[in-house]
Amino acid sequence: MKVGVVGAGLVGATAAYALTLRGSCSELVLTDLDEARARAEAQDIAHASPVSHGTRVRSGPLEDLRGSGVVIVAAGANQKPGESRLDLLQKNAAIFRDLIPRVAAAAPDAALLIATNPVDLLTDLSVTLAPDHAVIGSGTVLDSARFRHLIAAHAGVDATHVHGYVLGEHGDSEVIAWSTATVAGLPVADFMDARDLPWTPDIRAQIERDTREAAAQIIGGKRATYYGIGAALARITERILGDRRAVLTVSAPTPAFGVSLSVPRILGRAGVLGTVLPGLTPDEQDALHRSAEVLLQARRTIQD
């Protein structure tokens, strides 16, 4: 099982490191415009291989992606403090118009897993640039993990036993879908009540803020985010390679909204096998439509 990573910067290299530590694939190829960076990252990550799962890690040109089951695309500009993800659209769309057809030609059998921001609109664009490939955006898998982590901290339980989805744009308009959130199978408020834990509108509002603003907070402190997304990309990749039928909030074209955004999807070797829209409250439904409208409006700026 071979995986390619295009863009061996902070996100691409961290995803490759996570894949190596988890033993998600047998072969990993890193490629970047900056060949020296890709070579150095591959060399460094390869040194983790003998003490983890023996993954063969190397760098190479795009042509070396042939045979990959998944290619992660993390090439392009990241946000500077104060910038939004949508501020990256023009620059990264220009990179993708040149890059994605070449990646698709080099890796004809791969599912393309897009991480570059703004991830929903670059997923949308990649679908048109690589029409014969399964194309999936990492979407709000990371935001849903942030949401679950924050609830778990209040609930005092292992975050893997907290469920809950962030939907819509991976960006400022994302929808924190409280109606989908459960701990030990109970709605969050009921769990807190059963455990005699505080649960106030202020705590809830703080969790929403910390979920939505997590990227800005981290970028303010250390200029980039990469550990959370690296692990999320490794998990999505494994679920595709292993045809695991996992349910994850990845981004993909969504006819009901006219644009790529995140809702729960069943993932397998062929990419998105199905979409399941949870029963949202009327407020959440309105927020999801507003989030789609934000994306549709931004998309017009890169259409002729």
Ligand SMILES: NC(=O)C1=CN([C@@H]2O[C@H](COP(=O)(O)OP(=O)(O)OC[C@H]3O[C@@H](n4cnc5c(N)ncnc54)[C@H](O)[C@@H]3O)[C@@H](O)[C@H]2O)C=CC1
């Ligand atoms: N989807 C998500 O949840 C997240 C997405 N991101 C996004 O991931 C992207 C990458 O971020 P970082 O790794 O921090 O940036 P970085 O600057 O560390 O790495 C970007 C890499 O892309 C390479 N690159 C640029 N154009 C290329 C091309 N045409 N072909 C091959 N390589 C090319 C650069 O040489 C550089 O090594 C950004 O757009 C960022 O916003 C970051 C965190 C989370």
Ligand SMILES: CC(=O)C(=O)O
């Ligand atoms: C940068 C980014 O998209 C994130 O950390 O959510």
